[in-house]
Amino acid sequence: MIAVEHLTKKYGDLLAVSDLSFKVEKGKIWGFLGPNAAGKTTTMRILTGYLPATDGKASIGKFDVFEQPNEVKQIMGYLPEVLPLYPDMTVTEYLNFVASIKKIPSAKKKEAVGKAIKVSGLDQVKGRLIKNISRGFKQRVGIAQALVHDPQVLILDEPTIGLDPAQIIEIRQLIKSLKGEHTIILSTHILAEVTQTCDGVVIIKEGKLMASGSLEELTASFRTKEGAIVKVRKGIQDAAVLLRTVPGVEKVNREDNELKVEWKPGQDLRDDIAKLILDRQFGLLELRPMAMSIEELYLKIISGDVEP
Amino acid sequence: MNNIWVVTKKELRAYFTSPIAYVVITVFLLLVGFFFYSMVWWFNNQSMQMAQNQYYYQQLNINQMVYNPLFHNISIILLLMLPLLTMRLFAEEKKIGTEELLYTSPLSISQIILGKFLASLIVLLAMLALTGFLSIFTFLYGNPEVVPVLNGYLGLFLMGAAFIAIGIFFSSLTENQIVSAILTFGALLLFWIINWASYSASGIWKDVLNYVSFLQHFDNMTQGILDTTDLVYYVSFSFLGLFLTHSVIQSKRWR
Numbered sequence: 271m272i273a274v275e276h277l278t279k280k281y282g283d284l285l286a287v288s289d290l291s292f293k294v295e296k297g298k299i300w301g302f303l304g305p306n307a308a309g310k311t312t313t314m315r316i317l318t319g320y321l322p323a324t325d326g327k328a329s330i331g332k333f334d335v336f337e338q339p340n341e342v343k344q345i346m347g348y349l350p351e352v353l354p355l356y357p358d359m360t361v362t363e364y365l366n367f368v369a370s371i372k373k374i375p376s377a378k379k380k381e382a383v384g385k386a387i388k389v390s391g392l393d394q395v396k397g398r399l400i401k402n403i404s405r406g407f408k409q410r411v412g413i414a415q416a417l418v419h420d421p422q423v424l425i426l427d428e429p430t431i432g433l434d435p436a437q438i439i440e441i442r443q444l445i446k447s448l449k450g451e452h453t454i455i456l457s458t459h460i461l462a463e464v465t466q467t468c469d470g471v472v473i474i475k476e477g478k479l480m481a482s483g484s485l486e487e488l489t490a491s492f493r494t495k496e497g498a499i500v501k502v503r504k505g506i507q508d509a510a511v512l513l514r515t516v517p518g519v520e521k522v523n524r525e526d527n528e529l530k531v532e533w534k535p536g537q538d539l540r541d542d543i544a545k546l547i548l549d550r551q552f553g554l555l556e557l558r559p560m561a562m563s564i565e566e567l568y569l570k571i572i573s574g575d576v577e578p
Numbered sequence: 579m580n581n582i583w584v585v586t587k588k589e590l591r592a593y594f595t596s597p598i599a600y601v602v603i604t605v606f607l608l609l610v611g612f613f614f615y616s617m618v619w620w621f622n623n624q625s626m627q628m629a630q631n632q633y634y635y636q637q638l639n640i641n642q643m644v645y646n647p648l649f650h651n652i653s654i655i656l657l658l659m660l661p662l663l664t665m666r667l668f669a670e671e672k673k674i675g676t677e678e679l680l681y682t683s684p685l686s687i688s689q690i691i692l693g694k695f696l697a698s699l700i701v702l703l704a705m706l707a708l709t710g711f712l713s714i715f716t717f718l719y720g721n722p723e724v725v726p727v728l729n730g731y732l733g734l735f736l737m738g739a740a741f742i743a744i745g746i747f748f749s750s751l752t753e754n755q756i757v758s759a760i761l762t763f764g765a766l767l768l769f770w771i772i773n774w775a776s777y778s779a780s781g782i783w784k785d786v787l788n789y790v791s792f793l794q795h796f797d798n799m800t801q802g803i804l805d806t807t808d809l810v811y812y813v814s815f816s817f818l819g820l821f822l823t824h825s826v827i828q829s830k831r832w833r
Contacts, residue, residue, distance in 0.1 A: 318682040321831060343684040354679035356588075358595055370584040371683040415679070 271296040271453040272317070272423060277326035279312050279477075286312040288477040290326070294470070297450050301468035302457035303568060309477035310457040311351055314427050317455075318348040330423050344373065347416030347452075351427040353408055354415070357401035361392055361411055364400060365418055372419035382418055390414035390444065406437035413444065417452070424448065426456040430463060442467050461564045473571050480571045489567055497532035497560040498540055503553025512550065516542050530560065581685050585693025589667070590700060598666075599701055602659050606705050613651040614712045617644040640722040641802070649730040649800040652709070653792075656702075656738050657770065661762035663701055664745025665755040667694045668823070672753035687827050691820055695746060702738045706731060726802030733799030736812035737792060741766055743819025750826045766792075 272294040279287040287309040294300045302310050315321040317328055319339040328335040333342045356364055365383045374382050387396050390410045395403045400411060409429065416424055429445060430438045438460075446467055448454060458464065464471055470484040481488055502509050510529055513522045518539050523530040533539050540557060547554045593599035621643045628634040671677040680690055716722050741762075748761040773791035776784045788794050795808040 315678075320678055320682050340684045340686075343682055346682075348678075348682045350675065350678040350682075352675035352678070354676040355674070356592075356676060357674070358592065363591075367584070367588050368679070368683075371581070371680070371685050373581070373684055 271331060272455065273327075273329050274313070274317070275327040277313065277316065277328055278324045279309070279316060279321065280324045286477050287316070287323075287474075290474065290477065290479050292472045292479065292482045294453055294455060296453050298469040299445065299449050299454040299456065299467055301464035301471045302455055302474070303459065303461070303464060303471050304457075304474040304480075305459070305572065307476075308474045310474065311427055312477075313474070314348075314425050314455070314457060315350075318346060318425055319343055320348075344419070345422045347419065347421035347424045349412045349416045349424075349426045349429055351431070353412040355400045355408060355411060358399065360399055361387070361396045361403070361407075361414075364411065365414055368415045369418050374419050382420065385420075386414040386418040389417065389447075391440070406433055406440070409433060409437070409441060410444070413441070417448065422453060424452045424454045426454065428458055429456055430458065430460065438463075461568055465564045473568065475572055485564070488571075496535045496537075497530060498543060499556070499558050499560055500529040500531055500543060500547070500554075501527065501556035502529070502547060503555055505550075505552050509547060509550070509552045512546060513543060516546060518542075528556075532560070581689045582693045582696060585685070585690055586696040586700070589694050589697030592666075593663070593697065593701055598663070602663055602701070603705055603708065606655055606659055607708055609655050610648075610652055610709050611712070614644075614648055614709075617648050618715070640716060640720045641726050644716060645722060645727055645730055646800050649734060650796075652734055653737060653796055656705075656734065656741060657766050658763070659705075660698070660702070660738060660741040661745050661748075661759045661766070663698050664742050664749055664762065665759040666749065667698070667746055668749040668827075669753050669755045669758045673755075681827075681831070687824055691746065691823050691827075695742060695816075695820060698742045698746070699739060702735065702742065706734055706738070723802070726800075729802050729804055730800045732804075733796055733808070736799075736809065736816075737796055740792070740812050740815035740819065743816040743823075745819075747819045747823045747826070750823045 274293070275291050277287055277290040278285075290309070290313060302313070304310050312321065316323045317330065317335060319335060319342055322336065330342045331345055333345070335342050356367075359367065362383065365386055366379065369379045369382050370376075387393060390413050392407065392410055392414055395407050400408065403411070409432075413426070413429065416426065426445070430441050433441060442463065445454065445456065456463075456467070465485065468485070470482070471488065472482040473480045483491070500509075500513070506524065506527060506529065510522050510524055513519060513529065513531055516539060518533045518537055519531055520534060521530075521532040523532075531539070531543060540559070544554060544557055621638070621640060624643065625635070625638055628638060668677070671680060681687070713722075713727065744765055745758070745762040748765065749755075749758040751761070752758050769790060770792045773788045773794050776787035776791075779787055789811070795811050798805055798808050
C-alpha cells in the first residue's frame with residue numbers, strides 16, 4: 271500500500287533522509303521509530319506531499335506521491351506533529367471545513383463528519399470551541415480530521431504525544447480499531463506503543479534505515495541466544511546447579527527468585543528443563559520463553575551493534 | 579470554484595467571528611464619516627459665501643469639492659486599514675501550524691490564495707458599500723454627477739484589491755502578523771509616493787516612476803476618467819502580488 275524507494279531529502283547541506291526504502295502492506299499498522307531528529311517527520315511530510323523529496327520514489331496506493339499529489343492527498347489522512355487546529359472554530363465547524371477541503375460532496379458531508387465525531391469519541395465536545403477543549407480532546411479532533419474523508423492510508427505523527435496515560439491508552443485503542451480498513455503509519459518514540467499497536471516497525475537513525483520488518487521477524491533476526499525463565503517452588507539453588515547439567519544449556523543465572531536459563535538458538539530445551547524440575551520435585555511454578563523486549567531490540571539496532 | 583469558495587467562507591468566518599472585521603469596518607466608517615462631514619460643511623460654507631456672486635456660484639461643483647477629496651481620504655484610510663485585514667491570512671496559518679493541513683489537502687496553492695484574496699475583497703466591498711449611505715445626503719440635497727462617483731468607487735475598489743494582494747504577499751513571507759503589516763504599510767506607502775522621485779528623474783525613468791505610482795492612476799479615476807491604462811495597472815498589480823505569493827509558498831516548500 272505504501273512503498274518508499276531510495277528516498278533522500280536534503281535541507282541545504284543537511285541530509286535529513288538518506289536512501290530510505292520500506293514497504294507497508296494494506297491494512298497493517300506500522301510504527302516509525304527513531305531517536306529525535308532521525309528524519310521521521312521529514313519522511314512523513316514527504317509522503318503526505320507537504321515537502322518534496324530531493325531524490326527517490328514514493329507511492330501510496332497506486333499513485334505516485336510526486337507525480338499525482340492530488341490523488342494521493344485524496345486517499346490519505348495526515349495528523350501532523352503540531353495539531354493543525356483553528357482555535358476559534360467549534361469541533362463540528364472545523365470538521366466540516368476539513369471535509370470540504372478534502373472534497374467530500376456536500377450531500378455526504380454531514381454523514382462523514384458525524385462518523386468521524388463518533389469514531390473519535392468527540393460527541394460531548396462537538397459544539398465547543400477548539401480553544402476551550404482539553405489537550406486529549408484536541409488530539410482526538412486531530413485524528414478525526416485525518417479520517418473524516420475515510421482515507422485508505424493514515425499517517426500519524428506522534429499521535430499520543432503530550433497526553434496522560436489514560437488518554438494514551440484511549441488513543442491507542444482508537445488507532446487499533448482503525449486497523450484493517452486503513453493502512454496506518456505512526457511515528458513515536460514510546461516503544462511500548464509499538465509493541466501494543468503495531469504490526470511492524472521501521473527503525474531509522476540520522477535518516478538512514480536501521481531495520482524494518484514485523485516485530486517477530488526483527489526479534490528473531492536480532493536474537494543471538496534463546497532461553498527460558500523458570501520459577502520453582504523450592505530449592506532454587508539446587509535447581510540452578512542441576513539445570514546447568516542439562517545438555518545444551520549454556521548459562522543459568524539467578525535473578526531474585528527466577529532462573530534465567532540460556533541455550534544456543536535453534537533448539538528448544540523447555541521440555542528437558544520441565545522434565546528435570548518435575549522429576550526432582552522442585553515444583554514448577556512458571557516456565558516462559560525469554561523474549562527480547564522491544565527496548566533491547568531498539569537499543570541494539572540504534573547503537574549499531576548488529577548489522578541488519 | 580467551489581474549492582476557492584471553501585477557503586473564502588472559512589476566512590470570512592474568521593473575520594466575522596473575531597472582532598477584526600467589526601473593528602476595521604467601524605473605525606473606517608467613523609473616519610470616512612468625519613471626512614465627509616468636513617467636506618460637506620466646507621462646501622456648504624463656500625456655497626453661502628459665493629451665493630452673492632453668480633459667476634463663482636456656477637463654478638461650485640460637488641463632485642470636485644466633496645467627492646474628489648473624499649475619495650483621496652478614503653484611499654489613505656484604506657492604505658492604513660487593509661494591511662490589518664491581510665496580515666493574518668498566511669502568517670497565522672504558519673504560526674498555528676494549520677498550513678500543513680491546507681497544503682496536504684487536495685486544494686491547489688492557487689485555490690488557497692484566491693480563496694483568501696476573495697474573502698478580503700468581500701470585506702473591502704462591504705466597507706465601500708457602507709460608505710454609500712453618505713451619498714444619500716448629497717444626492718438628496720444636491721445634484722452630483724453619478725458617473726464620476728461610481729468611477730471613483732471603482733478606483734477605490736481596484737486600488738484596495740491591489741493593496742490586499744500586496745498584503746497577502748507580505749503575509750506569506752513571515753509567521754509574524756505585525757511584521758507582515760509593517761512591511762505592507764512600507765511597500766504601499768512607497769508605491770503611493772514613488773512618483774515624487776519623478777521630479778528629479780529624467781528620460782524613461784520619469785515615465786516609469788509616474789506609471790508605477792498608485793496616486794497617479796487614482797487621480798485619473800477620481801476625476802471621472804476611465805482609462806484602460808489605469809485598469810490594467812491595478813489589475814496587473816493585484817496579479818503580481820498574488821503571483822509572488824504563489825512563488826513564495828512554492829519555493830519555501832522546495833527549499
